[in-house]
Amino acid sequence: MSVAVDSIRAFIFENFLFDADESALQNDDSFLEKGIIDSTGVLELVEWLEETFGIKIEDEELIPENLDSVNLLAAFIDRKKS
Secondary structure (H helix, E strand, O other), rough: OOOOHHHHHHHHHHHOOOOOOHHHHHHHHHHOOOOOOOOOHHHHHOOOOOHHOOOOOHHOOOHHHHOOOOOHHHHHHHHHHO
């Protein structure tokens, strides 16, 4: 697992899945379909991503293809940083 994946999982559990077991989230699970993150949560997530990884996320990048699972987020961060 990449550092991004570990960081993302830690953030999701600390902020959205509080008391959940690690098995409550697979890296390909959709945050939206599973009801883990709502629209307010997306804003919180974006702010954290920008601060943590030193990236700027544009409005047009706020799409499920970039932000809707641990693996999609990790790939998106890798693209933004390269």
